[in-house]
Amino acid sequence: MDKKQLTERDICTKYINPALQNAGWDMHSQIREEVSFTAGRIIVRGRLHTRGKRRRADYVLSYKKNLPIAIIEAKDNNHGLGDGMQQALAYSDALDAPFVFSSNGDGFLFHDRTGLFGQTETTLRLDEFPSPETLWELYCQHKGIHQSARQTVEQPYYDDGSGRTPRYYQTVAINRTVEAVARGQNRILLVMATGTGKTFTAFQIIWRLWKSKQKKRILFLADRNILVDQTKNNDFKPFGQAMTKVTNRTVDPSYEIYLSLYQAVTGSEDEQNIYKQFSPDFFDLVVIDECHRGSASVDSAWRQILDYFSAATHVGLTATPKETKEVSNIDYFGEPVYTYSLKQGIEDGFLAPYKVVRIDLDRDLQGWRPSKGQTDKHGELIDDRIYNQKDFDRTLVLEKRTQVVAQKVTEFLEQTDPYQKTIVFCEDIDHAERMRQALVNLNPERVKENRKYVMRITGDEQEGKAELDNFINPEERYPVIATTSKLMTTGVDAQTCKLIVLDQRIQSMTEFKQIIGRGTRINDDYNKHWFTILDFKKATELFADPAFDGDPVKVYEPNDDESVVPDDELYGFDSTTTELPCDQEPEDYEVTPDSKWESDDSSGCDTGGPGEGGGTSGGRTRYVVDNVEVTVIAERVQYLGPDGKLITESLKDFTRKKVKEQYATLTDFLKGWNEAERKQAIIEELAEQGVMWDDLIKDVSKKLGAEPDPFDVICHIVYDQPPLSRKERAEQVRKQNYFSKYEGASKQVLDALLDKYTDDGIEPIEDVKILTLAPFSQIGSLLELVDAFGGKPGYTEAVRDLEDELYRQTP
Template sequence: MLTKGEALEKVEKQKLSESDICDLFITPAIKEAGWNQLKQVRREVTLTPGPVIVRGNLSSRNKKLKKFADYVLSWKPGMPLAIVEAKDNKHSISSGLQQALGYAEILDLPSAFSSNGDGFASHNRDAAEGEETETELELGAFPDPEALWTRYRSFHGIADEDEGLVEQPYHMDASGKEPRYYQVEAINRTIEAIARGQKRVLLVMATGTGKTYTTFQIIWRLWKAGQAKRILFLADRNILVDQTLVNDFKPFGAAMTKIKNRKIDPAYEIHLGLYQAITGTEEADKIFKTVSRDFFDLIVIDECHRGSAADDSAWREILDYFDGAVQVGMTATPKETEYVSNITYFGDPVYTYTLKQGIEDGFLAPYKVIRIDIDRDVEGWTPPPGMVDDLGGLVEDREYNQKDMDRTLVLNQRTKLVAERVMKFLRATDPMSKTIIFCEDIDHAERMRKAIVNAAGKLAKDNSKYVMRITGDSVEGKAELDKFIDPEEPYPVIATTSQLLTTGVDAKTCKLIVIDRTINSMTMFKQIIGRGTRIDEDNNKFFFTIMDFKRATELFRDDAFDGAPVVIYEPGDSDDPVPPDPPDVDNDDIGDPDDEEPTGTKKFVVSGVTARVMNERIEYVGTDGKLVTESYRDYARKQIASEYQSLDEFIWHWNASERKQAIIEELEQRGVILENLAETVGKDFGDFDLLVHVAFGAPPLTRRERAEKVKKRNYFAKYGDKARAVLEALLDKYADDGVETIEDAKVLRLQPFTQLGTPMEIIKGAFGGKDAYEAALRELEDQIYGQAANE
């Protein structure tokens, strides 16, 4: 039973904001428990920014779904131990515990706490048998750092002798860049696995989530701790090695080298190698054998889905030779068949972060899909008897369908149709959007390049590099690859390719992916989709579009697209992203692997057969990660309806709100952006009318029409001349710019208000003070919207 003094104190405490509760009670209690406020306590930590919603050509973030922790408590930077969720004193001690526990689970932490300033509710995910999982603690009884570090070590199975390695600090650069929460998870789980003696480690992280940065931090900590003194980073494409060398791995400085000139130089500690450069079919090519089997302590295999785990692959030979080293496989797409299995070789992933998770969190760009069916693909085509192709060869008499197009049958009109449809989309959005067109093979990529040149017209005439074929055999095209992926370089804009750009190429600003090739491999499909998943806010890239001419995007509906990898005992994919290892290993400029022409396959090239689009459908990523057909208006309607059950309820809240902008901001948190709605409904309508029309089907009035209705009521007559002039000017401002403009006090610094005096002169002279001015403004808004319920 509270005493009278305690009851009064409780009443006063309940008047405090959540921020006040943190400052006055929670933070002091944590500090008194021995936590270093500068080094171990982080306040208001955004774990995820919230997903980007895309509908039509518009996008916005749903900030309502962002993950935001009030406190993250860490043992050392990058080593979180616990989450503390704060609530104001009107809530119970444990009301924030479920939220804290949710964050603790995604960070894989054993400790979650909640507080309202009276004490702490605690959840211990490492509770022993018979021990209570949830307890309540007095405000002065919060656990000290050592207690939660001991709990963390128990939870993750870290032995005393491994503590030094696990505690090894991250690399922190001058910019203050910190790993994202899932990168911290991936790094820490890998380090902890290695500390426990695990020799084979697999990390599965979706394309665009920063696998190379994560790899760098893993290597850095192992290297600095002395656990790994010589490290080999293996990749199978020059661009992957070169990007790594100059970007994420740059802090290694003089300790790092790229293996070249057929030599592994023992003077360096960090070695970056193209596997084709250190092995080959002949014994003399196997330069990795020029060093001892224990030369490397750590080997990291980038994009390890491409055959490294296959018993007969060249990579496997290197791994077997250095079998005493710790080996870490990195992939976005674990390849699991009877013949190639990452899991069989590396074991289950120590951490997995999928494309679906990345999109839901808001770190990866969502996509919209434009599926286009061409009549010759769907209905099929049979040549008339005795028909010859453009070269005079007799066209085989059978039915040709989608899988034959550009593999065995080339219909030039179909190629032209695809190119024209691509350019139609780019002209309607942004003709300078970086675009990758995936073709069946090199021949198809070249014909598509020509077709794009013709469809682009002046765009291609003004710059010959507007479209380039970038394939493994094209010296000119590959020379432009760095510029294509550089956000600062406008050209090339469009790249036609077959396989070279399927993986590893960091094309941040790629906004359009065109699929005009048959895809049977889920691995390849994931890699192709991965070319567009990076968000680049600096260049206004928040989503990307997939234009699918071959029904490849049906793979999105396959549970395997974003599911857990399992070994499938069936023949390996014939549509593997990378063909056999190239034989040329004589120099550093190894030819990157790319698609080859199907040997012994004859193509019939026919020019006179027409082709047309028979069906087109647009789909978007839904809240469940599945594709849905939905407009931005439909999305906005659902979001508004989830907040307000009826038109009357919305109108009541609108009229009761002292600041209409507060409602607008609340809806923006859900991804409902008024500018986007105005694009679909009309720019002359006010915020209120846009919302009630889209959500409830009410007939909208323009801002000007609402302003005229107010003027006809002549309610201004009760005010003095100066006040009436101000209110009439505010009404005109509403008609021009909307309610948020007149709610901003800065409006009084604009014309025509400046002719009436300074803002303070207007507020005091015309209305008698701030309270009276704000009351007059609310009455003006009531006049604007007050009749809405009766309309």
């Protein structure tokens, strides 16, 4: 058979697979074909969503399971030998496989990224494909893995038989870490966005190092009790009887895997430092979860634990490495061995995308100044100056501002889903309590259904804090709304959180990333695939900062002639003020019966209890004013574009630009639309490029008084044509007496398809499976209905003719 007539799959079967087998590769254990390694970016369409295309490699070759070392991209024989190379190199970047091949069945083009094989690209005959041993030897040389370390690197992953395997980026993170340890590196940093499975990644790292006996006694450190318990009961469960949780009592040295809360093993008194019951060389591996927090600071009490076990290998895990002039994860751990960002996670479809609703209030933008001699509601004389956004809810409380924010939150919930999990981030405990009260009063019916509809979840209040588990449990409806300040910024696995409200002035990029991370998890079972951010304090301007999704950069101590960059990381307060950060609350840290809370803040400030907020707190006066009107003066929606950045131009302008990149004129668009085998394919393609169909359809619907077809949305918004509604298009088809050439079941089917188009659009009528649903199933079975058109080709042609008629009446 002429090789030119073969499909790509035929080329794989007849030429590539035999070449691999002849080179000694095991087709079952070392070769995976058609490997989809991403989930496909989530594309939001109203309350529904679809997935973009997955990235798929034709071949991934591994010396051992989950140790990918080579990529092969196959093409049919009408392509050149190297036509798949650039695509394969892109896959190589993602999968961290240094040997890259492309083939059209005539041979292979080999690209060696290690520089050890010879020249960078070499043409190979089919019978010259390298053996597994050859590539593995080059791989180990490239990675600096000596013979003595190979047992560790080759140690298999944990596999419970359930089919759960690490995602591609987790595999890269695990392999790079294990390889670094095997080479003798003792300080290692992994940076992975919130929601990407850092704990599962840590488990597989520890498992392989433990099973290979590279590391025999391991300490896993966290600074939240809930994190330790979740880890022990979930991802770390396979360690079984070899694992224990350290308390502040006498330690048992008979275990091999130890999980501990920082606070459980440290204290202000030496006898409270339980970790000293271990000898300094007891552990040979310490894994530090959320290492950007307490252990990041050189002079923290928590760093003393790491210093005590300094002979051990230390692996730090974080989504947000802290890099300031005073605190540096990189100084301690070195450059990250791997970074997987929020942007990449959203692009791959493993993290939820978001949209931002930015709401500006008049007093925030214009400021407010008291009249001469004005006192607040408690009789305090208000200091005469201009108060603006950085003052509100800190030094000055405008009660009507709180009401406006709560009202906008309530309106959003009512318009979308009043039971979607919502976190409202406030300035401090007092603000969180006032926000709770305002939301309770604005949602009396919901609160009547269940008093826990709104709860303040802060570190100072046990009843609210006790509801944290219920809030993050997808199976528990209540609480729905949580008002908080610091407690829920990090380490809270709120899988179904769909709304994040920012009424907190955030100056810290670390804190901002952590807060956004509360919404990025996906939960298919509970239809959580995206989230919304309501921003009242311009915090989302940080999205535009290159540091938001870039590599961490160390901010070095400036010279005398340089301006000092303030360190706002810890408290998120405006450093130009002379106030102490007295509103820092001890809710960042878990308080348990077995632990003594300890922070690095030695200011001794009173955090101020909940209540009306009047009077002084920690040496600072907070004024409360109840008679100043506050109004919304601007509201803007920003969408996440396909490039991972917020679209700042209007949605219509963005849509025009994107569509005209592909269809410069109306004629071009009509040609593409009419020639498409599936109109839905064009709709999906434009959605992948960032066209927000749902919002555009809503906008045009307001003018029409009925819902338009996506076709009309594009014609109207991009090419200034008058739109038609779906109902109008369907009626025009009926006026043309289109059904006269059909009779019986076929006529009934087409009439029902037209009704379906009127109700739901073009997508459902392009899928033959619709014939299995009512009302079609009442006319006949799928086979009977297709036979009414003379078979599937006849049915497909009839649907195509129907579409032609629908779009014949084009402006």
